[in-house]
Amino acid sequence: MHKVIVTPEEVEKIAKLANIKLQVHEVELFASQFTETVDVINQLNEIDTSDAPTTYQVTGLSNITRDDVVDTSRVLPPEIALREAKLTHDGFFVVPRVI
Amino acid sequence: MKQLHELTISEVHEGYRRRDFTCVELVRHFLNRIEKYNPKLNIFLALNEHALKQATAVDIEIAEKGIVRDLLGIPMAIKDNFLTLGISTTAGSNILRGYLPQYESTTTRRLLEAGAIFLGKTNMDSFAHGSSTETSDFGPTLNPWNPDRLPGGSSGGSAAAISAQLATAALGSETAGSIRQPSAWVGVTGFKPTYGRASRYGVIAMASSTDQPGPIAKSVKDCALIAKIIFGQDAYDATSSPTPVEKYSEFLDKSDLRGIKIGLVKEYLLPTMREDVKRLILDAADKLISLGAVVEEVSLMDPKYAIGTYTVISRSEISSNLARFDGIRYGHKRDTFCPESKRRILLGTYTLSAGYYDAFYKKAEAVRTKMIDQFTEIFKTYDAVIGAVSPGPALPVGATKDQPMFGEMEDILLEQSSVAGLTGASVPCGFVDGLPIGLQITCDQFQETKALMIADCYQRNTAFNLFPDLDKTL
Numbered sequence: 001m002h003k004v005i006v007t008p009e010e011v012e013k014i015a016k017l018a019n020i021k022l023q024v025h026e027v028e029l030f031a032s033q034f035t036e037t038v039d040v041i042n043q044l045n046e047i048d049t050s051d052a053p054t055t056y057q058v059t060g061l062s063n064i065t066r067d068d069v070v071d072t073s074r075v076l077p078p079e080i081a082l083r084e085a086k087l088t089h090d091g092f093f094v095v096p097r098v099i
Numbered sequence: 100m101k102q103l104h105e106l107t108i109s110e111v112h113e114g115y116r117r118r119d120f121t122c123v124e125l126v127r128h129f130l131n132r133i134e135k136y137n138p139k140l141n142i143f144l145a146l147n148e149h150a151l152k153q154a155t156a157v158d159i160e161i162a163e164k165g166i167v168r169d170l171l172g173i174p175m176a177i178k179d180n181f182l183t184l185g186i187s188t189t190a191g192s193n194i195l196r197g198y199l200p201q202y203e204s205t206t207t208r209r210l211l212e213a214g215a216i217f218l219g220k221t222n223m224d225s226f227a228h229g230s231s232t233e234t235s236d237f238g239p240t241l242n243p244w245n246p247d248r249l250p251g252g253s254s255g256g257s258a259a260a261i262s263a264q265l266a267t268a269a270l271g272s273e274t275a276g277s278i279r280q281p282s283a284w285v286g287v288t289g290f291k292p293t294y295g296r297a298s299r300y301g302v303i304a305m306a307s308s309t310d311q312p313g314p315i316a317k318s319v320k321d322c323a324l325i326a327k328i329i330f331g332q333d334a335y336d337a338t339s340s341p342t343p344v345e346k347y348s349e350f351l352d353k354s355d356l357r358g359i360k361i362g363l364v365k366e367y368l369l370p371t372m373r374e375d376v377k378r379l380i381l382d383a384a385d386k387l388i389s390l391g392a393v394v395e396e397v398s399l400m401d402p403k404y405a406i407g408t409y410t411v412i413s414r415s416e417i418s419s420n421l422a423r424f425d426g427i428r429y430g431h432k433r434d435t436f437c438p439e440s441k442r443r444i445l446l447g448t449y450t451l452s453a454g455y456y457d458a459f460y461k462k463a464e465a466v467r468t469k470m471i472d473q474f475t476e477i478f479k480t481y482d483a484v485i486g487a488v489s490p491g492p493a494l495p496v497g498a499t500k501d502q503p504m505f506g507e508m509e510d511i512l513l514e515q516s517s518v519a520g521l522t523g524a525s526v527p528c529g530f531v532d533g534l535p536i537g538l539q540i541t542c543d544q545f546q547e548t549k550a551l552m553i554a555d556c557y558q559r560n561t562a563f564n565l566f567p568d569l570d571k572t573l
Contacts, residue, residue, distance in 0.1 A: 049465035058520030064337035084429035
């Protein structure tokens with residue numbers, strides 16, 4: 001497999017997607033480090049997985065449900081839910097404008 | 100006569116019963132030790148200011164009812180990624196500096212219900228992103244055997260708390276090595292359960308498909324006692340297993356290992372590994388044989404592939420899990436993440452992004468299937484596999500600098516078992532350069548009893564379960 005070079009532009013793009021602000025030196029550093037890491041990851045192409053399904057979870061449990069009733073033991077009172085927030089208004093979180 | 104900090108769980112209970120000491124005396128003893136040694140070792144990030152009051156209540160309970168709860172009056176150190184009501188919880192990160200949880204994790208709630216007393220919260224790699232404690236925003240913990248060395252991680256604080264005897268027992272968590280590797284580096288016993296055996300509710304998430312809480316303690320026996328309390332299905336974690344929890348302690352104290360078949364993993368004796376470390380692992384295999392077990396060489400996939408697989412899976416899950424730190428509902432702004440966390444979030448965003456998802460994420464999850472299949476095959480014949488926990492002893496402070504894959508390299512011998520969701524113990528198996536080396540005893544999913552039984556038999560028949568004299572090492 002050909003070598004994958006992660007460019008500073010790609011790092012800037014994924015940083016925007018991840019909502020993380022990077023310093024200029026971090027963009028350069030991460031680009032070169034990610035290029036090295038992707039090299040290691042690409043070693044996986046040496047393994048034939050054409051016959052292998054993907055495993056996203058290992059327990060095999062599925063559709064674990066509970067009765068659709070309110071469990072008061074895990075309900076946070078509003079004052080506790082809001083306690084750690086920097087900005088609140090009338091019992092709500094204040095969030096940055098998105099539109 | 101043993102000093103208070105040297106006692107195991109059952110010895111503490113025996114002392115309470117004989118009125119040799121009170122819980123208040125024991126807790127005060129540990130708090131004094133913490134005051135004396137913590138400034139040097141940086142193990143505790145926060146202390147429980149109610150510990151002595153809780154100890155008083157324990158003494159009253161013992162006087163009135165005796166010891167009817169399994170961990171009554173046992174002073175414990177808790178890794179700082181478990182949410183604990185009334186004790187600040189930071190996961191070693193400035194983004195959560197000053198955060199007071201709104202609810203209690205299932206694991207710590209079960210410990211409290213069993214009567215444990217939390218002395219405080221222990222240092223860790225920031226968000227468990229590391230294998231050294233050096234990515235902690237609050238400085239590294241130092242290794243009690245040699246303060247120029249790291250304790251490993253991410254549960255480095257909890258492991259060092261046991262090695263330095265600043266608590267009777269501790270709680271850690273593991274995503275890929277974070278219980279077993281620090282336990283090996285500081286020479287204590289750590290136990291990682293099968294994925295789904297313990298609840299992840301209230302554990303600050305790293306990689307949700309492999310994260311698991313587990314005990315770090317003075318002995319396999321103590322780990323088994325704690326395991327029985329904290330393992331088991333939890334309605335608050337849909338991935339926790341309904342498989343019943345066994346009374347692990349009742350299966351310990353076997354006089355030999357006759358009938359047990361163990362695989363010594365050939366590939367885990369890495370070509371780059373020091374000969375004296377290899378020697379200790381081969382000696383451990385000989386010991387198991389002398390105890391009656393059959394030990395044969397087995398072969399697994401080259402562990403180098405575990406690095407790529409684990410890196411993709413963990414980074415992808417990290418990028419998703421750490422999206423919740425938006426600086427709105429709790430915690431500080433995302434800029435506050437340490438460089439290692441930024442690196443992991445960004446790499447995960449990259450591996451999950453359009454165009455790369457199939458090449459990286461799906462590929463890694465397919466290799467994961469291959470890893471599981473080969474373990475399934477091996478466990479048809481063998482009860483356990485063994486190898487070193489880590490390629491070598493504890494590395495010097497500063498070793499992680501400019502090493503973005505540090506953790507992956509140090510956990511190379513554990514990653515396959517973690518992505519396969521297996522259970523395993525780390526027990527001390529000797530020393531090189533005055534630093535402990537750990538043996539991994541890894542078993543199939545839900546074979547906790549077997550792993551603990553083998554580890555306990557090995558531990559009782561060897562003399563490596565030692566603790567440093569801090570007045571000499573520091």
